[in-house]
Amino acid sequence: MSETMKAAIFVKPGQMAVEEVPKARLEQDDDAVVRVVRACVCGSDLWYFRGLSPHPEHAQIGHESIGVVEEVGSAVTSVKSGDFVVLPFPYSCGKCPVCKAGFESVCPHGGYFGASQAEYVRVPEADGTVVKVPGSPEDYDDATLASLLTIADVMSTGYHAAVSAEVKPGDTAVVMGDGAVGLCGVLSAHMLGAKRIIAMSRHEDRAAVAREFGATDIVAERDQAAIDKVLEMTGGYGADAVLECVGSKQSFDTAIGLIRRGGVIGRVGLPHDVEISAEGTFYGNIGIKGGPAPVRHYDLQSGLLDTVVKGEINPGRVFTAEFDLDHIQEAYEAMDQRKVIKSLIRF
Amino acid sequence: MSETMKAAIFVKPGQMAVEEVPKARLEQDDDAVVRVVRACVCGSDLWYFRGLSPHPEHAQIGHESIGVVEEVGSAVTSVKSGDFVVLPFPYSCGKCPVCKAGFESVCPHGGYFGASQAEYVRVPEADGTVVKVPGSPEDYDDATLASLLTIADVMSTGYHAAVSAEVKPGDTAVVMGDGAVGLCGVLSAHMLGAKRIIAMSRHEDRAAVAREFGATDIVAERDQAAIDKVLEMTGGYGADAVLECVGSKQSFDTAIGLIRRGGVIGRVGLPHDVEISAEGTFYGNIGIKGGPAPVRHYDLQSGLLDTVVKGEINPGRVFTAEFDLDHIQEAYEAMDQRKVIKSLIRF
Numbered sequence: 001m002s003e004t005m006k007a008a009i010f011v012k013p014g015q016m017a018v019e020e021v022p023k024a025r026l027e028q029d030d031d032a033v034v035r036v037v038r039a040c041v042c043g044s045d046l047w048y049f050r051g052l053s054p055h056p057e058h059a060q061i062g063h064e065s066i067g068v069v070e071e072v073g074s075a076v077t078s079v080k081s082g083d084f085v086v087l088p089f090p091y092s093c094g095k096c097p098v099c100k101a102g103f104e105s106v107c108p109h110g111g112y113f114g115a116s117q118a119e120y121v122r123v124p125e126a127d128g129t130v131v132k133v134p135g136s137p138e139d140y141d142d143a144t145l146a147s148l149l150t151i152a153d154v155m156s157t158g159y160h161a162a163v164s165a166e167v168k169p170g171d172t173a174v175v176m177g178d179g180a181v182g183l184c185g186v187l188s189a190h191m192l193g194a195k196r197i198i199a200m201s202r203h204e205d206r207a208a209v210a211r212e213f214g215a216t217d218i219v220a221e222r223d224q225a226a227i228d229k230v231l232e233m234t235g236g237y238g239a240d241a242v243l244e245c246v247g248s249k250q251s252f253d254t255a256i257g258l259i260r261r262g263g264v265i266g267r268v269g270l271p272h273d274v275e276i277s278a279e280g281t282f283y284g285n286i287g288i289k290g291g292p293a294p295v296r297h298y299d300l301q302s303g304l305l306d307t308v309v310k311g312e313i314n315p316g317r318v319f320t321a322e323f324d325l326d327h328i329q330e331a332y333e334a335m336d337q338r339k340v341i342k343s344l345i346r347f
Numbered sequence: 348m349s350e351t352m353k354a355a356i357f358v359k360p361g362q363m364a365v366e367e368v369p370k371a372r373l374e375q376d377d378d379a380v381v382r383v384v385r386a387c388v389c390g391s392d393l394w395y396f397r398g399l400s401p402h403p404e405h406a407q408i409g410h411e412s413i414g415v416v417e418e419v420g421s422a423v424t425s426v427k428s429g430d431f432v433v434l435p436f437p438y439s440c441g442k443c444p445v446c447k448a449g450f451e452s453v454c455p456h457g458g459y460f461g462a463s464q465a466e467y468v469r470v471p472e473a474d475g476t477v478v479k480v481p482g483s484p485e486d487y488d489d490a491t492l493a494s495l496l497t498i499a500d501v502m503s504t505g506y507h508a509a510v511s512a513e514v515k516p517g518d519t520a521v522v523m524g525d526g527a528v529g530l531c532g533v534l535s536a537h538m539l540g541a542k543r544i545i546a547m548s549r550h551e552d553r554a555a556v557a558r559e560f561g562a563t564d565i566v567a568e569r570d571q572a573a574i575d576k577v578l579e580m581t582g583g584y585g586a587d588a589v590l591e592c593v594g595s596k597q598s599f600d601t602a603i604g605l606i607r608r609g610g611v612i613g614r615v616g617l618p619h620d621v622e623i624s625a626e627g628t629f630y631g632n633i634g635i636k637g638g639p640a641p642v643r644h645y646d647l648q649s650g651l652l653d654t655v656v657k658g659e660i661n662p663g664r665v666f667t668a669e670f671d672l673d674h675i676q677e678a679y680e681a682m683d684q685r686k687v688i689k690s691l692i693r694f
Contacts, residue, residue, distance in 0.1 A: 097584045103609030106632045108584070164634070237444045237455070252625075262450030264636065271625040278599075278621035282614065282638045285453045287511070288623075289611065291632030 007118035008328040008345075010061040013051030016329045021060065024120040029075035032126035034067040034087060037137045038149045039117050039345040040319065041331050042089075043179050044270060049332050052272075062117030063089040064152040066145065067347075068137065069130075070120060078127045086131040086305070087123060088295030089113055089153040094128020102301065104128070105292040112292075117328065117345060131299045134309060146316025146344060147308045150184065151299050154342065155315040157268045158184025159304060160293035161243035162192050165266030168241075169193030172234055175215070176255055177245030178206040180318035180342040181268060183213055185243040187315055190214030191307075198230060198239065200254075206341060209317055223250065227257035239263065244290070249273045259286055266290045319344040354465035355675040355692075357408040360398030363676045368407065371467040376422035379473035381414040381432060384484045385496045386464050386692040387666065388678050389436075390526050391617060396679050399619075409464030410436040411499040413492065414694075415484065416477075417467065425474045433478040433652070434470060435642030436460055436500040441475020449648065451475070452639040459639075464675065464692060478646045481656060493663025493691060494655045497531065498646050501689065502662040504615045505531025506651060507640035508590035509539050512613030515588075516540030519581055522562070523602055524592030525553040527665035527689040528615060530560055532590040534662055537561030538654075545577060545586065547601075553688060556664055570597065574604035586610065591637070596620045606633055613637045666691040 003023040011017050024033050039062055048055035055061065069083045079085060090112050092104035099107050107128075115121060123129055133148060140148065147155075158181050167173050173194040175185045178201035189197050190213060199210035202220040210218065221229050230239055238260035244252055247269025255265050256277075264287035276288060299305045307313050321340035323331040324347070331343035350370040358364050371380050386409055395402035402408065416430045426432060437459050439451035446454050457475070462468060470476055480495060487495065494502075505528050514520050520541040522532045525548035536544050537560060546562035547569075548554040554565045568576050577586055585607035591599055594616025602612050603624075611634035623635060646652045654660050668687035670678040671694075678690035 097582070097587075098608045101587065101607065101609050103632050106608040106630070108608065235444070240444075240448065260448065261445045261453040261455065262448050262641075267629065271629050274625035276623040276625050276628075276635075278618040278623050281623075281635070282618050283453070285450050285636075285638030285641075287634065287636035288628070289632075289634035289636070291629045294609075294632075 005119040006325055007060050007115065008062060008325060010048060010055050010057065010059055012057045013049060016332050018326055018328055024118065024122040026071060026073050027122060028124065029073040030125050030127060032072045032076055032079060032123040032130065033070045034085060034121050034123055035070045036065045036067040036116065036119055036121055036347050038145055038347065039065040040149055041335055041343045042153060043181060045332070046336055049336055060115035060118060062115060063113040064149065065116040065121060066149050066152060067121070072126060076126045079130055079132055084133040084136050086133060086148055086152050086299060087113065087116065087121060088129065088131060088299065090292060090295065091124045091129040092296065093125050099128060102297040103294045104296045105294040119347060129296065131296055131305060133305065143314060143316055144308065144311065146319050147314055149344065150315040150318065151295065151304045151308055153295060154180045154318060155184040156295040156298045156304060157181050157293040158245065159188040159298050159302065160290060161185045161245055161266040161268040162188035163266065164264070164289040165241035165243050166264045167192040167194050170195045171240040172196040172198070173241040173243060174198045174200065174230055174239040174258060175243045175245060176200050176251045177269060178203060178210060179245065182245035183209050183318050184315050185245050186210050186215050187213035187313060189243060191313070198233065200226060203338065205320070209341065212317065223254060226254050230258040241266065245269050247271050247274065249275065256280065256286065261285055264289055268293060318342045322346055352466040353672055354407050354462065355409060355672060357395060357402050357404065357406055359404050360396060363679050365673055365675055371465065371469040373418060373420050374469065375471065376420040377472050377474060379419045379423055379426060379470040379477065380417045381434060381468050381470055382417045383412045383414040383463065383466055383468055383694050385492055385694065386412040387496055388682055388690045389500060390528060392679070393683055396683055407462035407465060409462060410460040411496065412463040412468055413496050413499060414468070419473060423473045426477055426479055431480040431483050433480060433495055433499050433646060434460065434463065434468060435476065435478060435646065437639060437642065438471045438476040439643065440472050446475060449644040450641045451643045452641040466694060476643065478643055478652060480652065490661060490663055491655065491658065493666050494661055496691065497662040497665065498642065498651045498655055500642060501527045501665060502531040503642040503645045503651060504528050504640040505592065506535040506645045506649065507637060508532045508592055508613040508615040509535035510613065511611065511637040512588035512590050513611045514539040514541050517542050518587040519543040519545070520588040520590060521545045521547065521577055521586040521605060522590045522592060523547050523598045524616060525550060525557060526592065529592040530556050530665050531662050532592050533557050533562050534560035534660060536590060538660070545580065547573060550685065552667070556688065559664065570601060573601050577605040588613065592616050594618050594621065596622065603627065603633065608632055611636055615640060665689045669693055
């Protein structure tokens with residue numbers, strides 16, 4: 001009889017379960033298997049939980065985790081059993097022109113993890129995917145482990161929003177969305193030198209983290225009122241950079257309304273019914289950039305891993321509740337009901 | 348009786364005229380009046396000539412010129428009577444956050460010239476608009492004067508396409524459009540270090556200039572055949588950067604089809620019926636940037652003026668025919684019938 005492991009199961013919208021499933025195992029020479037130490041629930045998982053986006057029923061789920069390499073395939077050279085790694089939400093070959101250009105998240109030979117809320121995860125293309133962390137999990141405190149977990153997705157995604165929006169020192173940046181990604185966007189805009197960071201938030205717990213991460217102003221208004229407010233704050237010219245971390249038509253249209261001419265909207269929210277006006281953006285010289293975040297590029301080439309390891313940033317603050325895998329239903333519900341910003345799963 | 352001057356008149360689609368009109372004069376303290384030395388016909392003027400875009404009938408036209416300052420208003424400090432200047436197609440205040448960010452072409456206090464095919468031009472906001480050229484027109488040969496004229500619009504616009512597309516040393520860049528802007532896009536991609544420059548052209552005269560400007564490959568195919576060809580040339584991955592210098596739906600869709608994931612489309616063709624898929628661009632991490640070119644920024648801050656004055660580039664090669672103002676009809680017709688790439692008007 002084959003080995004089993006515990007895994008979160010998406011039963012149907014609104015209903016999660018934990019079941020014994022076949023243990024993740026090597027399937028290809030370039031695979032690794034990782035024993036998960038921390039995982040978490042993503043805002044995008046909530047789209048499934050809320051029944052707003054389709055997800056296979058009675059299937060595994062999850063794409064954010066950190067852990068320890070259990071075993072590697074014969075072709076894997078960059079990590080070995082016992083190594084501590086971050087698993088970026090995309091896996092990637094690491095060798096093609098798309099990866100070399102720093103866009104591993106859209107590597108045509110790669111894909112996305114979808115079974116990371118589990119005791120073990122199979123990692124395809126391990127050499128092009130994993131981010132090796134110095135030492136072992138025991139060398140880090142809980143806060144640092146939480147921050148390491150954020151550079152599997154949420155922090156790297158916020159960073160992608162800021163980089164895509166071309167945030168420069170001295171800029172006024174607006175962050176649309178006060179979820180965990182938006183908050184990490186605030187932190188990223190701060191890291192890139194934005195002088196004024198306007199966070200759009202109407203939840204005091206989130207606004208508090210936004211301020212801690214570097215937000216200088218909180219705007220609770222929405223739609224035209226939000227646009228008017230930001231225009232008023234910027235002498236009528238609009239914000240130099242906008243980090244669009246929601247993906248709704250409402251959020252995108254607001255971003256268009258409040259960006260300065262010549263500015264760039266960095267978008268990381270999965271688009272839902274968003275329309276981009278070819279004329280409106282053209283005649284304002286407004287740039288649109290972004291997509292799934294190239295996590296590995298930012299972790300290694302842009303130094304997010306080092307910055308977290310040295311304790312210079314604490315993006316793990318977005319986790320405001322912790323659950324074990326057996327309480328995965330509660331972890332989803334707490335986020336769905338906005339009782340927590342983001343739920344961490346401890347193994 | 349007030350003074351008059353000769354000016355090109357857009358009578359109606361297909362019909363130009365030259366008439367005596369009141370001479371351009373100072374209207375505001377910050378105006379200048381410039382005596383035109385060279386002007387030209389723009390691809391965008393052809394949209395009017397062909398009846399594809401509306402233009403007031405029996406009205407002046409033109410937005411590209413170089414000349415000598417005739418007189419300045421009392422508030423103008425940067426130029427004086429007798430100075431040689433390039434007039435960028437947009438006028439701009441030069442002082443607001445949009446101008447300071449390098450986007451004078453979309454200055455909310457500015458606008459676009461519309462009467463430059465004439466003996467004299469009124470220049471609003473002269474201090475924020477003109478690009479002062481060392482010496483006087485007599486100090487330059489015809490070829491250099493032609494190149495100086497290109498940095499009023501066409502060369503700066505090609506450069507904006509390349510900068511917006513984020514062309515980097517070593518890149519493979521595709522240039523959509525073999526009109527004068529596209530050809531200047533080829534030259535600009537070359538200046539920014541692109542290693543391979545694929546020009547889309549099916550006209551031998553234009554392909555020849557493209558090669559002279561640095562194109563390494565000419566692709567005559569269109570639509571899916573063009574996409575297939577570029578994918579084949581790039582190992583299936585697509586081009587690192589695309590300069591979209593047409594503005595049609597056909598051209599934009601081709602650009603989307605052949606760009607590498609993570610690449611940026613720099614667009615300078617005025618969009619006509621272009622649709623941008625919010626999802627398609629997002630999941631490919633494809634950026635879209637561009638708009639009206641901030642001519643003054645590129646001429647002064649990016650050094651196009653210096654480069655032309657030193658004779659290091661010869662973008663004036665896009666002018667393949669020369670007319671006097673009395674033959675403005677012929678100047679338009681020659682471009683409309685593709686007998687010439689771009690028509691220069693000598694005064």
